[in-house]
Amino acid sequence: MCYVVSLVIFGSAIGLKYFRLNSYSIQFVFYFIYSNLQIAVAFLVSSLFSKVKTVTVVAYILVYGTGLLGSFLFQKMLETQSFPEEWIVALELYPGFSLYRVLYEFSQYASRGNGMQWQDLGDSGMGEVLTIMSIEWFLAIILALYFDQVVSSGKQPFFFLDIFFNKSSSSLPRRPSTMQRLDSRKVSIDMDMDKLDVTYEREKVEQLRKEGVTGHAIVCDNLKKVYPGRDGNPPKLAVRGMYLDVPSGECFGMLGPNGAGKTSFISMMTGLLKPSSGTALVQGLDICNEMNKVYTSMGVCPQHDLLWETLTGREHLLFYGRLKNIKGSALTHAVEESLKGVSLFDGGVADKPAGNYSGGMKRRLSVAISLIGNPKVVYLDEPSTGLDPASRKNLWDVIKRAKKNTAIILTTHSMEEAEFLCDRLGIFVDGGLQCIGNSKELKSRYGGSYVFTMTTSSKHEEEVERLVSTVSPNAKKIYHLAGTQKFELPKQDVSIAEVFRAVEKAKSNFTVFAWGLADTTLEDVFIKVARNAQAFISLS
Incomplete structure (x- = not known):
């Protein structure tokens, strides 16, 4: 709207008859109604499509199509005296043609030298155009709100009836849906x-x-x-x-x-x-x-x-x-x-x-x-x-x-x-x-073990497994990749000092690139719980 007002002021300043002769109040009313109508239509169109690219293509077709039809077809209809007025009114139901009709009438009155005044609305057809656009503005807002709820939010077509039955229905037990029955098994x-x-x-x-x-x-x-x-x-x-x-x-x-x-x-x-x-x-x-x-x-x-x-x-x-x-x-x-x-x-x-x-x-x-x-x-x-x-x-x-x-x-x-x-x-x-639970509770509940990690060359992997089995007979391998192995060692079976002694002894028999002993981390808990749950689901 600010852009349009600036355009009118600039056009009047340089002496363009189109802006200077036609009533400023009529121009303001028209531009105000049309701008808000376009915004409402934009909301309406956007609620009908889920993809931005689709809306962009549709918008370009409408804008350029309106311009071409307006300049070649609609203008000839207006200038042909024998053309039925009912057809012109029907075309004006589309906002683009309403815009072209108003611009055409403004230019015609300005070319006569007196411009359009309020008393000319009935003779020019401007009155019916403004009425049509005002009604369409209101309807576009209502339809945009409706389709936004039905198409975008997935509500039922008669969702607005819930306003009257909301209190009574919310107090009743909900009936099992089709999906709920499918889920019962x-x-x-x-x-x-x-x-x-x-x-x-x-x-x-x-x-x-x-x-x-x-x-x-x-x-x-x-x-x-x-x-x-x-x-x-x-x-x-x-x-x-x-x-x-x-x-x-x-x-x-x-x-x-x-x-x-x-x-x-x-x-x-x-x-x-x-x-x-x-x-x-x-x-x-x-x-x-x-x-x-x-x-x-x-x-x-x-x-x-x-x-x-x-x-x-x-x-x-x-x-x-x-x-x-x-x-x-x-x-x-x-x-x-x-x-x-x-x-x-x-x-x-x-x-x-x-x-x-x-x-x-x-x-x-x-x-x-x-x-x-x-x-x-x-x-x-x-x-x-x-x-x-x-x-x-x-x-x-x-x-x-x-x-x-x-x-x-x-x-x-x-x-x-x-x-x-x-x-x-x-x-x-x-x-x-x-x-x-909190992180401490989860680690305590699911992490009653140490995590022992050792990296060696691939040919010494079996020796690492024997080392771990001597330290903790109940150890469980949880990770193995390119010479790096991870084991869970139950805390009740393991002495940390014994692990250190076993590792030092192993270093004299084969090369150990890296090793570590750590308490259970949240990541270990996550992996363990997720793996057990997925295994249970696959078995079920």
């Missing part, structure tokens, strides 16, 4: 795989739901996601019965191999996917029925950066801050603090387009966006990916400060990050939690 497997800590978490959630407690930040109650089978394949169980309670002030870390279902879980919690069955409460709000209310207290850092290349870092934060209803000086202060927290404030970096940022800078901006406005719940999907060690440490400090009054769910492949940030951890394998 797996229930016994899920129950067998549950460990004591996972069982305790489920019982805690069931007790919270029974008592009607709504003060907890995140409560997942038997949350499931099943993708339908395709091409003869069976349905895919992405998340199989998730029970989880995350209070405010806690950072819960989700560890798991690729394809374990972590992203599907995050997508359900953020409203991108609809649960197949079960539900989750966020600040007491049901994600199945009240997701629009959940958005107001939620921050998300997705796995892949979703940024506008032409907007600066500051403009991104201003935009998202306004979405969270932060205004005035509070917004300015929040933006500056966010930029400083992720080291994007100094050196004019905040005012550079995001398209010029490095991968690490974009990642830091995504985290800042998720934390602005002090959301009650934050989801961080691998937030430190692509960061150098110094930036990663600074980012961890930001997240650690932010969790004071916030519940955070963090997915990561970095064991160091998980130990530094997370109060509790859950190892996620094949759609289900295999264990829950």
Whole structure:
């Protein structure tokens, strides 16, 4: 709109009759309505397509097609007296032709020397054009909102009826869905795989739901996601019965191999996917029925950066801050603090387009966006990916400060990050939690052994195995690659002094390139739990 106003002022200043003779108020009303109509149509078109390239191609066809048809076809229709007026009105239903009609009428009145005034609206057809565009503006906004919910969010076509039945339906038990019935054959497997800590978490959630407690930040109650089978394949169980309670002030870390279902879980919690069955409460709000209310207290850092290349870092934060209803000086202060927290404030970096940022800078901006406005719940999907060690440490400090009054769910492949940030951890394998606890508890529970590592030439590998068997008869080989072998030595069977003596003796018999004895790490626990769970699933 500012561009159009500048164009009118400049055109009038140089004496163009088109701008100077036609009523400025009529021009302003037309440009205002048309600009907002175009914005509404853009939202409508974007809600119908999922790919940016498709929208771009469609937009180019519409713009250039309108220009060609307007100059060759529509103008001849207007200048042909015998052409039916009804056909012209029908064509004006398309915004591009409405624009051409108005520009044509402005130029005709300006060429006569008197320009268009308000009393000329009825004679020129301008009145009907403005009326058509005003109605289309309103309809485009309504349709854009509707299709965004139905096409993009996957809601039912008559989702708006839930507003009237929301209270009554939310109090009733949910009927098992088709996907839930398909999943029923797996229930016994899920129950067998549950460990004591996972069982305790489920019982805690069931007790919270029974008592009607709504003060907890995140409560997942038997949350499931099943993708339908395709091409003869069976349905895919992405998340199989998730029970989880995350209070405010806690950072819960989700560890798991690729394809374990972590992203599907995050997508359900953020409203991108609809649960197949079960539900989750966020600040007491049901994600199945009240997701629009959940958005107001939620921050998300997705796995892949979703940024506008032409907007600066500051403009991104201003935009998202306004979405969270932060205004005035509070917004300015929040933006500056966010930029400083992720080291994007100094050196004019905040005012550079995001398209010029490095991968690490974009990642830091995504985290800042998720934390602005002090959301009650934050989801961080691998937030430190692509960061150098110094930036990663600074980012961890930001997240650690932010969790004071916030519940955070963090997915990561970095064991160091998980130990530094997370109060509790859950190892996620094949759609289900295999264990829950803090890092010390997990290492104590699953790591009752030392990890012995030795690297030799390949021809001495059998001698290393004999060495280990003499030190610990119950030792178990867990890794073997190009002369490097790792063994788990049960702590109750091993004396550290005996291991040192055995290694020194072995050095006199063959060359030892490197060796080490370490307590169990979180990475060892993760590998052990994931391997055991996958073995159980394959046997089942």
